[in-house]
Amino acid sequence: MSDAIIGVCTIRLQLPGLGSLKEKRSVLKSMLARMHNTFNVSAAEVGQQDVWQSSIIGVAAVSNSSVHAQQVIDSILKWIEANYPDVYISSHETEIL
DSSP states (O other): OOOOEEEEEEEEEEOTTOOSHHHHHHHHHHHHHHHHHHHOOEEEEEEOTTOTTEEEEEEEEEESOHHHHHHHHHHHHHHHHHHOTTOEEEEEEEEEO
């Protein structure tokens, strides 16, 4: 029996140019749904929910390989940069469990 590996990433985002929480939630809802569909990960906003132009999202990927879990997290970070040019990743922390 193999052990499950969990890759967890906390991503701090800057969303300049948004004028309301409604706009922010629209952008994040779309991003998180597409991320789930594209990478088969769990993702949610986990911090700064009441701040218009910044957010903290958490992403979790389950795999049978720590290398694969790290690759998925790396791919997600690149995907955000490529598909959401108005969203900036200010920092991220990854942990493989």
